[in-house]
Amino acid sequence: MARLFSLLLLACAALPVQADEHTVVVKAAAPQKACVEVEVHGQRAPSMSCLSEKLLPNSNTLNRPPPPLSGAEAVMQRPSNQLGLYNRAALEHRMGNAFGKSVTPQRPPAPAPASPLLPAR
Numbered sequence: 816m817a818r819l820f821s822l823l824l825l826a827c828a829a830l831p832v833q834a835d836e837h838t839v840v841v842k843a844a845a846p847q848k849a850c851v852e853v854e855v856h857g858q859r860a861p862s863m864s865c866l867s868e869k870l871l872p873n874s875n876t877l878n879r880p881p882p883p884l885s886g887a888e889a890v891m892q893r894p895s896n897q898l899g900l901y902n903r904a905a906l907e908h909r910m911g912n913a914f915g916k917s918v919t920p921q922r923p924p925a926p927a928p929a930s931p932l933l934p935a936r
Contacts, residue, residue, distance in 0.1 A: 850865035911921025
């Protein structure tokens with residue numbers, strides 16, 4: 816056992832000498848602000864404030880104008896009453912005071928029929 820330990824010790828001592836000949840030094844880029852993740856009971860909990868900062872748009876994105884809309888996207892931006900879709904305000908106006916009470920819209924009372932024999936007023 817002692818022999819194995821001494822052999823391992825000599826091998827480890829020789830490694831740095833050999834490593835100098837073939838060592839490649841890699842320089843990392845400037846470190847960005849790192850987010851700290853914590854692991855508790857096997858579940859990771861990332862730093863929400865750091866992630867929120869990373870999701871903020873950078874300054875050149877804020878100053879850029881929005882891209883032009885395609886034809887289909889422009890149609891989707893139109894109001895619902897221009898597209899012929901349901902519109903609650905228009906329905907309330909059409910139904911009048913019968914909205915929510917009846918399925919027939921509010922109508923003015925029918926005029927009394929005029930007699931052909933009496934002169935018009």
